[in-house]
Amino acid sequence: MPSPFRRLHHVCIVVRDLDATVAYYERLGVSPWFDYPKSSPYVELEVPDVEGSRAMRYKCVDLDNVQLQLCEPGPQDTPQRRFLDAQGEGVYHLGFEVDDLPAGERRGAELGLAVIARGLRTDGSGFCYFDTRADAGTVLEIRASA
Structure with missing residues (x-):
């Protein structure tokens, strides 16, 4: 199987104040923003803190060539909260689109990548965050949409 990191879908930036950051981008002409579309529930969900995962707020904007996501983590223990507390605001992950998430x-496992968090829905959509920070400088995510 080829690398799952070939089709960039989005860049995710962790921020302290989602509303203020969206307002700033809008002043720059970057819009329209929309809430991250949380669709059907996950049939498999492995995250450090389920409530923390649910508490995260996301806004997205589709640019001409890629989606930009802003993430404001809640106070719970999530990888995004740890990143924000340790490093401040910045790029948390690069999200790549794959046709088959389990594949x-x-x-990723064949490449020796550890998983930070993952989720799968009945329709095959979902996500998987790999712990690639030490070698890639950021988290790499793969995602599949229905």
Whole structure:
């Protein structure tokens, strides 16, 4: 299987104040923003803190060539909260689109990548965050949409 990191879908930036950051981008002409579309529930969900995952707020904007996501973590223990507390605001992950999430996860395992968090829905959509910070400088995520 080829690398799952070939089709960039989005860049995710962790921020302290989601509303203020969106307002700043809007002043720059970057819009329209929308809430991250949380669709059907996950049938598999492995995250450090489920309530923390649910408490995160996201806003997205589709640019001409890529989606930009802003994430404001809640106070719970999540990888995004730890990143914000340790490093401040900045790029948390790069999200890549894959056609087959389980196959992408298997390929990540073959490449020796540890999983930070993952979720899968009945329709095959979902996400998988790999712990690539030490070598890639950021988290790499793969995602599949329905």
